[in-house]
Amino acid sequence: RKEVEQDPGPFNVPEGATVAFNCTYSNSASQSFFWYRQDCRKEPKLLMSVYSSGNEDGRFTAQLNRASQYISLLIRDSKLSDSATYLCVVNPFGGAGNMLTFGGGTRLMVKP
Amino acid sequence: EAEVAQSPRYKITEKSQAVAFWCDPISGHATLYWYRQILGQGPELLVQFQDESVVDDSQLPKDRFSAERLKGVDSTLKIQPAELGDSAMYLCASSLFPSGREANTGELFFGEGSRLTVL
Numbered sequence: 001r002k003e004v005e006q007d008p009g010p011f012n013v014p015e016g017a018t019v020a021f022n023c024t025y026s027n028s029a030s031q032s033f034f035w036y037r038q039d040c041r042k043e044p045k046l047l048m049s050v051y052s053s054g055n056e057d058g059r060f061t062a063q064l065n066r067a068s069q070y071i072s073l074l075i076r077d078s079k080l081s082d083s084a085t086y087l088c089v090v091n092p093f094g095g096a097g098n099m100l101t102f103g104g105g106t107r108l109m110v111k112p
Numbered sequence: 113e114a115e116v117a118q119s120p121r122y123k124i125t126e127k128s129q130a131v132a133f134w135c136d137p138i139s140g141h142a143t144l145y146w147y148r149q150i151l152g153q154g155p156e157l158l159v160q161f162q163d164e165s166v167v168d169d170s171q172l173p174k175d176r177f178s179a180e181r182l183k184g185v186d187s188t189l190k191i192q193p194a195e196l197g198d199s200a201m202y203l204c205a206s207s208l209f210p211s212g213r214e215a216n217t218g219e220l221f222f223g224e225g226s227r228l229t230v231l
Contacts, residue, residue: 004154006154008152034219042224043114043203043222043223043224043225044155044203044220044222045222046219046220087154087155099157099160099167099168100157100220101157102147102154102155102156103154104152104153104154105153105154
């Protein structure tokens, strides 16, 4: 079983739609969680952190469910520019340092 | 344009040849990572440095891959000999790790990557 698992998609949605992705992680002791965005043939970039209390940034909302070991990303009012691959990232270790494990990514395609 | 510099951007080589990638992280970033990303998959960590020391190289195929960061600044990843299955994007990333205090921001700054094709 992979440490971080995502549905690869693609998710094809029309502009203005709401779309949600889930990601599951295997290490129950994981400490921190993130969503990265990767445009086609570009490098990944941090989209947002995922806090225990949830995190909202404009049209994007991230949630953490420790009991079920999954995190989610909700995108409201999808834009064409949201088309990208969304990578779920988990830090399985607490304490100092970043030891990040990436999921395989979920591809989103927003269409006019 | 990414602040983490990588070269070359593209490399085509034949199997059994040697290949090397170079990375210059953001100034002041003590932690440097090399990831490999196969098309359609997420990045997989190959090696992590803290200054000049290796923190994690458990996923580095040491029979053919080597990585160094001699002065704790720029880094080189080498493959010798290259195999067909090594075709991938090799991403370098860096993060700020303040000494003496825990850092867990999760923000890695990636370079644009070096795309390797092995024929």
